[in-house]
Amino acid sequence: MTKRTQILAFVFLCAVSIVFWWHSLVITLELALANDAYTHILLIFPLSAALIYLDSKETNSKAPDSEALRVRSQPNPRIGAALLALALVTGGYARWGMGATPDDLPLSLAMFALVTWWIASVLLCFGARTFHSFLFPLCFLFLMVPIPDFALSRMIEFLQQQSALAARIMFRAAAVPVTQDGIMLSIPNLDIEVGLECSSIRSSLMLVVTTMVFAHLFLRSGWRKVLLVALAIPLSVAKNGLRIFTIAELGTRVDPGFLYGKLHHNGGILFFGIAVVAMGALLCALRRTELPASSAHPLIR
Numbered sequence: 001m002t003k004r005t006q007i008l009a010f011v012f013l014c015a016v017s018i019v020f021w022w023h024s025l026v027i028t029l030e031l032a033l034a035n036d037a038y039t040h041i042l043l044i045f046p047l048s049a050a051l052i053y054l055d056s057k058e059t060n061s062k063a064p065d066s067e068a069l070r071v072r073s074q075p076n077p078r079i080g081a082a083l084l085a086l087a088l089v090t091g092g093y094a095r096w097g098m099g100a101t102p103d104d105l106p107l108s109l110a111m112f113a114l115v116t117w118w119i120a121s122v123l124l125c126f127g128a129r130t131f132h133s134f135l136f137p138l139c140f141l142f143l144m145v146p147i148p149d150f151a152l153s154r155m156i157e158f159l160q161q162q163s164a165l166a167a168r169i170m171f172r173a174a175a176v177p178v179t180q181d182g183i184m185l186s187i188p189n190l191d192i193e194v195g196l197e198c199s200s201i202r203s204s205l206m207l208v209v210t211t212m213v214f215a216h217l218f219l220r221s222g223w224r225k226v227l228l229v230a231l232a233i234p235l236s237v238a239k240n241g242l243r244i245f246t247i248a249e250l251g252t253r254v255d256p257g258f259l260y261g262k263l264h265h266n267g268g269i270l271f272f273g274i275a276v277v278a279m280g281a282l283l284c285a286l287r288r289t290e291l292p293a294s295s296a297h298p299l300i301r
Contacts, residue, residue, distance in 0.1 A: 006075065006125045013084075013121040017114055021091060024110035028146055031107075036202040037152055040209050044143045047213055051137035054217075076131075080124025087117035104149065111145040136216050143209065152201075159199035159240060166241025167194070167248075174249070185244070190252050190259075198244060203272040204236040211279055224286045231282055239275040243267065 018025070032041040091113035094106040119138050122131050131138065147155070160183045171178035171187060179186045183194040211232040215225040247267075251259035258264065 010121055010125040013125070014118065017117045017121075020088075021110060021114040021117075024091075024094070024107060024114065027107055028111055028144065031146055037156075037205070038146055039202050040205045041144050041146065043206075043209060044141060047209075048137045048140050051140065051213070051216065052134050055134055055137060074127040074129070075125055076123045076127045079128070080120050080122075083116055083120030083123060087113045087120055090116070108146050108148045112142070115141045115144060140212065156196060156199045156201050159201060159204060159237065160194045160196070162237040163198060163200075163240035163244060164194040166237050167192075167244040170241055170245040171248075174245075176249075185248075187248060187252065190248060192244060192248055194244065198240065200236070200240045200243070200268060200271075203239070203268050203275075204233075207236050207239070207272065207275055207279070208232045210276060214279070214283055218283055218287060219290065221290055224290065228279070228283060228286060232279065235275055235278055235282075239271050242274070243271045246271075 028038075028041060032038045091110055094110035094113060118141060119131070122134070122138060164180055164183050164185055167185060168178050168180045171185070176187050185192040185194070208229065211229050215228045219225050219228065247258055247264050250263070251257075263270075
């Protein structure tokens, strides 16, 4: 199979997927635009495409000769066809069970099947070696799958509880009397409920996505990548706790308007930036523990 034929076959399979999963794609896009918990979905495909481009540059620089590229691009029809069939069956089942609400389980199954179809298309047209070369950006596409309601509610509840705990620790570190009852915090002259918006689910997911991308680009060691992404979770909790602590302290010590002002409603980007800076510091610390030859992505200077 020539390279041109491989590309045409891949484009055809992608076109088929767009037609078959069009309804699911539209609903997912609407969900990402309307619900803060799914905003990160808008970034996944562009980031994946950019990472594939960077990884292809790296791969081509290591194997510039056409013979090496030809061997690397041998199709894998058996596994590819099996995954295509699995994606089609799963997508058909999800389409049949699609409910009236856009954030139910069938939508998640449909988008999971779509990403599986894309990965199967890569295997079918270009082979396992190509898939392995682009393993991270291809699997990264699974973040396009909307989180089902039952899982999302558990995540938000976890962030609420842990953010309240983080804020309580900060109050005690600042010698502020504080008590906690679930997601309720009480300090002198103020009772604080860590509500749904205080969980900062959008910025927390954005931080995880950002950390995954930077770990892929700047770290080589697998365990260091996993460690950095794992640290994004407590870092996100600490960010939420810092936001609660800061607004409460400003509201009780400086001006009560801080409790209802712009910092409360629109200040998430500030604390997200603080978390990104902290993540960058952790990334630099991990890079220094790697060997110089494997300290960064070759295309990132």
